[in-house]
Amino acid sequence: MPTERDRIFTQAGTRPGSFQFDDAVARVFPDMIRRSVPGYTTIIPMIGVITSRFAQPDTNLYDLGCSLGASTLAMRHGAQHASCRVIAVDNSSAMIERCQHHIALDDNAVQVQLRCEDLLDSTIENASVVTLNFTLQFVPPDQRSSLLRRIHEGMVDGGALILSEKISFEDDDEQSWQSLLHHDFKRANGYSDLEISQKRSALEQVLVPETLTAHRQRLLDAGFTRVVLWYQCFNFVSLVALANRQKNDPAPSA
Numbered sequence: 001m002p003t004e005r006d007r008i009f010t011q012a013g014t015r016p017g018s019f020q021f022d023d024a025v026a027r028v029f030p031d032m033i034r035r036s037v038p039g040y041t042t043i044i045p046m047i048g049v050i051t052s053r054f055a056q057p058d059t060n061l062y063d064l065g066c067s068l069g070a071s072t073l074a075m076r077h078g079a080q081h082a083s084c085r086v087i088a089v090d091n092s093s094a095m096i097e098r099c100q101h102h103i104a105l106d107d108n109a110v111q112v113q114l115r116c117e118d119l120l121d122s123t124i125e126n127a128s129v130v131t132l133n134f135t136l137q138f139v140p141p142d143q144r145s146s147l148l149r150r151i152h153e154g155m156v157d158g159g160a161l162i163l164s165e166k167i168s169f170e171d172d173d174e175q176s177w178q179s180l181l182h183h184d185f186k187r188a189n190g191y192s193d194l195e196i197s198q199k200r201s202a203l204e205q206v207l208v209p210e211t212l213t214a215h216r217q218r219l220l221d222a223g224f225t226r227v228v229l230w231y232q233c234f235n236f237v238s239l240v241a242l243a244n245r246q247k248n249d250p251a252p253s254a
């Protein structure tokens with residue numbers, strides 16, 4: 001499918017209200033996320049690399065909030081065991097319909113199952129890899145702990161959760177600097193000040209960022225034994241959280 005340019009917030013007041021993953025957003029999503037999230041084009045292939053290390057034969061790999069399936073396909077190709085199954089979940093029918101098309105164009109022995117459902121209702125079982133690539137930030141904060149506990153409970157020993165998020169900072173000056181640099185990144189990618197400010201307003205209350213400390217603590221509280229920050233650019237991070245039930249997590253020697 002050709003990628004359309006994101007012009008959603010170019011005109012003043014034409015898209016009032018909160019940000020939604022509707023048909024208009026789904027149509028331009030590859031362009032939108034590439035120009036909005038610093039490092040997205042690095043993070044996607046690295047999800048494949050991380051999946052290669054943690055995917056175990058005869059297990060499920062979950063991509064929660066899969067959108068058009070960029071992370072889904074990275075996991076599918078990283079899996080390396082034909083007996084793995086990727087389960088990709090999104091509650092936006094506009095996203096899932098387009099995702100179906102992308103998956104159908106891809107050729108690989110690892111099966112992909114798409115589910116159009118709320119990830120808060122998804123059953124997570126026998127999982128060696130779970131990805132939340134810029135999705136948890138859209139889940140209401142008071143539901144995040146129980147979701148992560150449920151994910152941990154559904155994971156096999158030695159499994160990994162990949163969690164990418166936009167974050168906030170405890171220190172006000174750092175918050176201001178990182179936001180400024182993120183907006184500079186968007187400007188460098190062709191977004192106008194009007195587009196940046198209109199999208200920012202639309203995302204308020206919908207995308208709720210938290211600090212790195214809060215994310216780490218919540219993951220540990222949910223039962224994960226180790227949390228590794230493997231990527232950061234400005235206010236965007238990605239973590240790997242390990243599910244080692246036997247608590248033996250020997251860090252591998254190089």
Ligand SMILES: C[S@@+](CC[C@H](N)C(=O)[O-])C[C@H]1O[C@@H](n2cnc3c(N)ncnc32)[C@H](O)[C@@H]1O
Nearest residue numbers: 021065067070071090091092118119133134138
């Ligand atoms: C920023 S996008 C994720 C990008 C995608 N993971 C990727 O790597 O390209 C967030 C996605 O999460 C989905 N989402 C948000 N809340 C959800 C929920 N409660 N259940 C299922 N999907 C959800 C949205 O519909 C949207 O497609």
Ligand SMILES: O=C(O)C(=O)C[C@]1(C(=O)O)C=C[C@@H](O)C=C1
Nearest residue numbers: 032033036037134166199203207
């Ligand atoms: O924070 C912003 O300004 C963003 O545009 C970020 C973000 C995200 O992190 O998911 C928000 C919505 C779209 O899905 C694409 C990017």
